Amino acid sequence: xxxxxxxxxxxxxxxxxxxxxxxxxxxxxxxxxxxxxxxxxxxxxxxxxxxxxxxxxxxxxxxxxxxxxxxxxxxxxxxxxxxxxxxxxxxxxxxxxxxxxxxxxxxxxxxxxxxxxxxxxxxxxxxxxxxxxxxxxxxxxxxxxxxxxxxxxxxxxxxxxxxxxxxxxxxxxxxxxxxxxxxxxxxxxxxxxxxxxxxxxxxxxxxxx
Numbered sequence: 001x002x003x004x005x006x007x008x009x010x011x012x013x014x015x016x017x018x019x020x021x022x023x024x025x026x027x028x029x030x031x032x033x034x035x036x037x038x039x040x041x042x043x044x045x046x047x048x049x050x051x052x053x054x055x056x057x058x059x060x061x062x063x064x065x066x067x068x069x070x071x072x073x074x075x076x077x078x079x080x081x082x083x084x085x086x087x088x089x090x091x092x093x094x095x096x097x098x099x100x101x102x103x104x105x106x107x108x109x110x111x112x113x114x115x116x117x118x119x120x121x122x123x124x125x126x127x128x129x130x131x132x133x134x135x136x137x138x139x140x141x142x143x144x145x146x147x148x149x150x151x152x153x154x155x156x157x158x159x160x161x162x163x164x165x166x167x168x169x170x171x172x173x174x175x176x177x178x179x180x181x182x183x184x185x186x187x188x189x190x191x192x193x194x195x196x197x198x199x200x201x202x203x204x205x206x207x208x209x
Contacts, residue, residue, distance in 0.1 A: 008044045012069040015041050020076050023084060023149065028156040031084075035149035041073050042142050067118075070138070071111055077145045078104045081184075085148055085175050100181060103188035107141075110195035117198060137194040144187045151175055 015037050022034025045066075082100045155175060157168030174180075 006065065009065045009069045012041045012044050013065070013072060016069075016073045016076055019073075020080055023077070023080055023152070026084070028153065031149070031153050031156070035146070035153050038073070038077060038149060039146055042146065045070060045073075045138075067115070071115070074138075074141055074145065075108055075111065077149075078107055078141075081145070081148055084152055085180055100184060103184045106188040107191045110191050114195050114198050131194065131197055133194045133197050137191055140187055140190050144183050147183070148175075148180060 019034045019037035019041060022030045022032075022037065025031065025034070082104070151171045151174065155168050155172040157164040158172045159165065160168065
């Protein structure tokens with residue numbers, strides 16, 4: 001059991017390129033497999049931390065690898081989304097071209113800033129407490145990414161007849177609307193706000209037990 005959390009984390013790192021490649025392929029089966037692997041990787045993120053806490057088998061290497069695996073998975077998917085979903089079609093250019101990347105840039109900048117802050121405190125042997133808001137931020141990000149990925153998979157059925165075709169056309173219409181872009185920008189604001197909380201409340205983990 002001692003090595004299970006780290007094994008799940010390493011597995012998430014190894015699966016991420018396959019998930020992103022499947023999504024990038026653009027075919028139904030490629031995106032279906034990519035979305036499935038992404039969801040499984042996201043689930044493993046929950047279980048590696050839960051098992052480490054439940055059995056008291058946390059380690060320094062796990063504390064380093066877990067956030068690294070999360071960032072590779074989540075940021076990789078965020079940077080891929082604008083190439084897969086028509087986020088810029090709901091706005092006239094040039095806003096439609098740069099606004100999605102602004103949101104993604106804010107998300108990446110927040111994660112970089114918090115990573116640097118955490119590294120500074122780690123060197124002082126004072127690991128930062130993981131804020132509850134940061135956990136909700138991760139859940140929000142994964143909800144956005146999984147929703148878009150599932151919509152992309154379902155949208156492949158828009159050329160078919162019957163219920164599947166109608167559902168595919170409905171989902172594709174949502175992808176072409178302003179909803180994905182608004183969802184992305186709200187996700188960016190939530191992410192930046194939790195970054196602000198990290199800098200505003202730099203409470204070491206030891207002080208909260």
